[in-house]
Amino acid sequence: MSQTVDRALSILPLLAEGPADLGQVADRLGVHKSTALRLLRTLHGHGLVYRQADQRYRLGARLFALAQEAMENLDIREIAHPHLVRLNESCGHTVHLAVYEEHEVLYIDKVESRYPVRMYSRIGKPVAITVAAVAKLLLADLSDTERRALAEQLDYPLYTARSTPNAAAFLRELDKVREQGWATDLGGHEESINCVAAPIRGADGRVAAAMSVSAPNVVVTADELLTLLPQVRRTADAISGEYSGRTPVKETPA
Template sequence: MSQTVDRALSILPLLAEGPADLGQVADRLGVHKSTALRLLRTLHEHGLVYRQSDQRYRLGARLFALAQEAVENLDVREIAHPHLVRLNEQCGHTVHLAVHEEGEVLYIDKVESRYPVRMYSRIGKPVAITVAAVAKLLLADLPETERHTLADKLDYPMYTSRSTPNAPAFLRELEKVRDQGWATDLGGHEESINCVAAPIRGTDGRVVAAMSVSAPNVVVTADELLTLLPLVRRTAAAISGEYSGKTPTKETSS
């Protein structure tokens, strides 16, 4: 990276701390005021910084617009898919990715198990919201008032004897999931299917998606599946890092 670009980019985190005058910017960069002014003018021309009436500089509106546009155009499925495939290759079981949209939790990606017994879940299909591990993670991240409002509106079908029976029980489960940072569905939707899940978080720490590993009892027991939880959480953390921009992707030289 050229020295000029490096210096210009160094101004942005400085102004993120609050408005600064020309002297403060020059001192932080370790350059003459004329150099700092030239850099600030260039950033100002592009809308990345703004000069206030008191002659101090702050971050410009264009920078916020670019950040918002970047977030809106992030495709968590595209980012997550290679990680889901690698996880599937490591454990062999079905891997799902889900998001919360308009009151439903939907599967947006799936990597099939390598075992003969397959799950009937499909991309685009809503999950059983009161029992699914991915749903618990996504709903547990909602503000408390939203969690209570949603819990009161839901039906609680007893798919199995382990299904969530009512709103109070559901809210207790969400609180538990919120505290521990992961979730399970151990026979809550189907007696023979178990699932462990972990959250994918954005730059602000909020849960933007959830991923899970599911397997039938005939392949692995619930206890055996739970041993995969550290691997599932590491995978979710890797996706989170890439999605939020905290973990740069490796570039290959041609």
């Protein structure tokens, strides 16, 4: 039975490349046409493949509906949290997870620093959108038109001497972040707080969330915090792999 399931599932990535006829499916699976036809009929019965008028098969609408439903029900916070905890245990600093919703960037998870000096940030609270590293990553992924329109609408409070002063500077920063694939806030919101961040991507390659590590100068310097960037990016990549389905979750033996 497991071999039958394996063969049936192997048809789906084949058809993702484009429509294929019975002979092509049989050849790819290395089976007789009668076996391939039986598998295709089963998938067709569940709406996962569709037979066209030219007798070729393509992916069925039901498959896309299932994929959309699965994506809508994915909880990125639930997936990311164990990874954030492990990163926090490794480096000791505050770790945040943020998303972009309704023209705001919001923290949706936070793991506190082990050090006595704590950051004033709360889950559900909007971040300082023009300076926060997580915001830069989320907004850099917008289209050029969306980025420009948003940049022109924002206010640019000068929290510190390093704050982003205007829309032109903000757009330049977003272009830089988009190109390099990571972001920083080095005293832009609070003089004494530095932050490095990396993007979390979904199955479509778009940035679905952003995560960061933040620490005050009294605990670690900006240069020292930047040495954690590779670890932050690896953590973000691990979350991306799990969230997008590219990395199967290992099952715990019973």
